[in-house]
Amino acid sequence: MMKTTCLICDGLLQFQKDTILNEIILCDDCGTELEVISIDPPKVAEAPMEEEDWGQ
């Protein structure tokens, strides 16, 4: 299984067998959405995030 790390928190990311290019995956640790930009070697980029209103 291909492994890489989250760009934000360095958490371990494991690609599944069926992970495909441009898929959005979620970091288990910090919840950041990441886009798969390469399968082999495994690489991710931060996916565009919609600004959410977090309230006060």
Next chain:
Amino acid sequence: MTKLKVSIVGCSGYVGGELLRLLLFHDQVEIQQITSERFLGKPASRTHPNLRGITKLNYTSINDLEKCDTLFLCLPHGVSSSSINYFASKASQIIDLSSDFRICDDTLYEKWYGKKRKSSKYLENFVYGIPELHRDKMVNASYISSAGCNATAVILALYPFFKEDLVEKLPVISEAKVGTSEGGNKFSMATHHPERTGSIRSYMPVLHRHTAEMVQELSFNSTSKIHFSATAIQMVRGVLATSHIFLKRDLEERDIWSLYRKYYLDERFIRIVKERQGIYRLPDPKILIGTNYCDIGFVKDPNSNRVVVISAIDNLMKGAAGQAVQAFNISNNIDEIKALEFPGFHII
């Protein structure tokens, strides 16, 4: 399977009630006695109505304690140490939830408690009760002193920084918003509903006794400088501690993630909570009510070496009864999450 016989001394209070709730559902425990002088002869459900129909235990007197395997002491501060010989004659294991055996150093105790300790007897036998820091010493331990609630929230949040000597020689400032249950179940004019509701009470801006535990547990090569304040807010249960530390060297947030992973990756009751989306991005005690979790989050100030560390617990659980049950499990070689599996409510 032989169950361990346990008794809870001083069970009519909030912490005693939580212990009873947890231990009634612990499949390796038989609760032998619960004591209360004030509610002598009355059923447990008189003080803990959530346990109606679950237990038929009635309160007995502390003077009628029978021998058991483990005694949980939920007594006012000063009482456990003054009667320790009596309690030690009744059980091979004592888990004390008061502050009597938390502070190892007499000078530190006197500084923060404003009086000399009544007795140092047994003190050296007690293991300080935060499992994540003292798990090895807890295995087969006979005497455990559970940590203070605010101390638990602050110590767990800051421990990796102090242990790795990353903190600048400046005082650390920590401020906790706390639930009113920290004050126990004794009432006064100050707790009268018209006075209490809606107020934000800076009840201990300085000199909070839990500071002694923070200094004790976070001092390694030199005595750490920690200043702690507590504010009671419109909340029944919970602690949210916000701590400001200045680092000796600049770290990126990824480095701080790694630091926490180094110490807490395998901890089952510590979660690093720092998310970029969603409603609960940083720790919030609201969703920890009834759980044994300590959630820790942080934000690094990009304009300085300051890290703001935020930690949340339920003061009656990870800050008292839950922590004590976790320590009990460890010390008796029981899976440490036994009776502590509850994941909390959302919404509540």
